[in-house]
Every structure is written in C-alpha cells, then in structure tokens.
Amino acid sequence: MIDAHVHIGREHGRESPRERIRGILEDYVTHGVHAVRDGGDVLRLGLVARDLAPEFGLIYKTPVYALVKAGGYGGFLGQQCSGLEDIRAELKGLMGLRPDFVKVIQSGIVSFDEDGVISPGGFNHEELNYIVQYAHDAGLPVMVHCNGMAAVAEAVALGVDSVEHGYFISRTELEAMHEQGTLWTPTFAPLANYLRSGTAAPGSREVVDRTLKAHAANLLAAIAIGVRVAVGSDAGAAFVAHGQGVHDEVACFVRAGVSPQDALRLANESGARAISPMAS
Numbered sequence: 013m014i015d016a017h018v019h020i021g022r023e024h025g026r027e028s029p030r031e032r033i034r035g036i037l038e039d040y041v042t043h044g045v046h047a048v049r050d051g052g053d054v055l056r057l058g059l060v061a062r063d064l065a066p067e068f069g070l071i072y073k074t075p076v077y078a079l080v081k082a083g084g085y086g087g088f089l090g091q092q093c094s095g096l097e098d099i100r101a102e103l104k105g106l107m108g109l110r111p112d113f114v115k116v117i118q119s120g121i122v123s124f125d126e127d128g129v130i131s132p133g134g135f136n137h138e139e140l141n142y143i144v145q146y147a148h149d150a151g152l153p154v155m156v157h158c159n160g161m162a163a164v165a166e167a168v169a170l171g172v173d174s175v176e177h178g179y180f181i182s183r184t185e186l187e188a189m190h191e192q193g194t195l196w197t198p199t200f201a202p203l204a205n206y207l208r209s210g211t212a213a214p215g216s217r218e219v220v221d222r223t224l225k226a227h228a229a230n231l232l233a234a235i236a237i238g239v240r241v242a243v244g245s246d247a248g249a250a251f252v253a254h255g256q257g258v259h260d261e262v263a264c265f266v267r268a269g270v271s272p273q274d275a276l277r278l279a280n281e282s283g284a285r286a287i288s289p290m291a292s
C-alpha cells in the first residue's frame with residue numbers, strides 16, 4: 013500500500029531524529045506500506061527519512077519542506093516566504109536539496125468548531141503561478157494543501173498536480189480536477205480519528221461530523237466523475253499514527269460508501285501516481 017500524505021517531521025521525541033525516524037519507517041513496513049509521500053516539515057526530516065528508507069525497502073518521496081505564505085497557516089510545515097523575490101530565492105535554495113516535488117500551503121485548515129470556516133493562509137495568484145511554473149520547469153510536480161472552493165479552483169486552474177485535503181468544495185471544483193487530471197487526496201483520517209477519539213467537545217463533534225459527511229459525498233461524486241483519488245492519511249497529525257493511518261483512511265473511504273476493493277485499489281494505483289515524477 014501507499015500512504016500518499018504523511019508528515020514525518022511532526023513526531024519527534026527525545027531520541028535522535030535518525031533513531032526516531034527508523035522507528036517510524038519500521039511502523040510503515042509492519043503495516044504493509046511500501047511507499048510514502050511526505051508533505052514536508054520545518055525540521056526538514058524528510059531528508060533523513062529519504063536517506064534511511066532504502067534500509068527498509070521503502071520508497072520515500074519528500075518535498076523536504078513546504079512553501080508557506082508568511083503570516084498564514086503552516087509555519088511548522090516549512091519555510092515562510094513573502095513576495096516573488098523571496099519565493100524565487102527560496103525555490104533556488106530548495107532545489108539544492110533535491111526535492112521530489114514542490115509542496116505549497118495554499119490555504120488554512122478547517123475549523124473543528126465552526127461550520128465551513130477555514131483559517132487564513134496561501135499565496136496570491138501571481139505567486140502561486142510563479143511557484144507552479146518554476147516547479148514544472150524543473151520537472152517537479154506540485155502538491156498543494158488547499159481547502160475551500162475559491163482556493164481549490166484557483167490552484168487547479170494554475171495546473172497544480174495534486175490537491176490535498178480539499179474540504180468544502182463543490183462539484184464544480186471536482187469537474188475541474190477531472191478535466192485537468194489533478195489528483196485529489198481527501199485526508200479524512202485526522203477528522204475521523206478525532207471524532208472516534210472521544211475527546212471532541214459536543215459542539216465540535218457535530219461540526220466535524222457534518223464536515224466529514226459533506227466530504228464523503230464529495231468523495232463519491234469525485235469517483236463517479238472520474239477524478240483520480242489518492243489515499244493519504246496525514247499521519248503525524250494529531251490522532252493519526254504512522255503505518256496505521258493509511259488503514260484508517262481506507263476505512264474512512266469504505267464508511268463513505270466506496271467498496272473495500274475500490275478503496276484498496278485507490279491506495280495502490282492512485283497512490284502510485286502520487287509518488288511518480290511529473291505524472292501529467
């Protein structure tokens with residue numbers, strides 16, 4: 013199986029990062045995962061994981077760190093930049109670290125307390141366009157963290173290769189993804205596992221439950237339309253364990269109404285597309 017969305021750098025304890033990451037990679041292998049697509053972190057631990065992965069027979073793809081709009085959501089996932097000059101310098105430096113793709117944080121995250129609310133974050137049109145062109149010129153796909161109709165529509169129109177999360181979108185954005193051949197990684201597990209943890213306050217429970225139901229309806233619509241959907245757990249986020257995460261995400265697909273066979277097929281086939289260089 014392939015987990016198409018993890019954050020290796022978000023779990024680190026007192027041990028040295030190398031030993032901690034060895035443990036995490038072992039967790040993937042024992043859970044039947046043979047390939048992982050990392051979403052980046054500020055500590056750049058994806059470099060360590062990519063270096064160690066062959067010891068475990070794992071394919072490990074990393075953007076090293078994400079590009080984050082200064083002042084917006086996602087500082088712990090990568091490098092904050094503001095303005096085209098800054099982005100250009102950042103991309104130039106990043107290329108020296110041989111990223112497997114470029115990761116962009118193009119919106120905030122969904123609220124667990126209020127319906128349909130997304131925290132601020134993301135680049136402007138010109139900046140995102142610059143990043144996508146730069147990455148594609150370098151032969152690298154662009155993986156974009158993105159929620160909300162406007163942000164997803166814009167990212168898809170600018171030719172990003174994958175939309176991550178994609179909460180609060182409509183049939184219009186799904187059809188655009190299908191037309192453009194954009195891959196979608198819906199990442200149900202952080203919200204679903206939060207609900208199942210029993211730690212959610214009553215008001216929050218209902219908000220997250222409604223958010224997941226709308227997301228499940230979009231998943232079924234996406235599959236019916238023919239959007240390529242990848243299975244990514246967001247492991248490393250709260251409530252999502254490395255290795256187990258992709259199984260949790262498959263279970264979310266099945267609860268949404270996808271057959272177990274189809275969910276597993278997506279975990280392998282679309283996941284393979286997620287980790288392949290410049291699929292389109």
Ligand SMILES: [Zn+2]
Nearest residue numbers: 017019051246
């Ligand atoms: Zn993520």
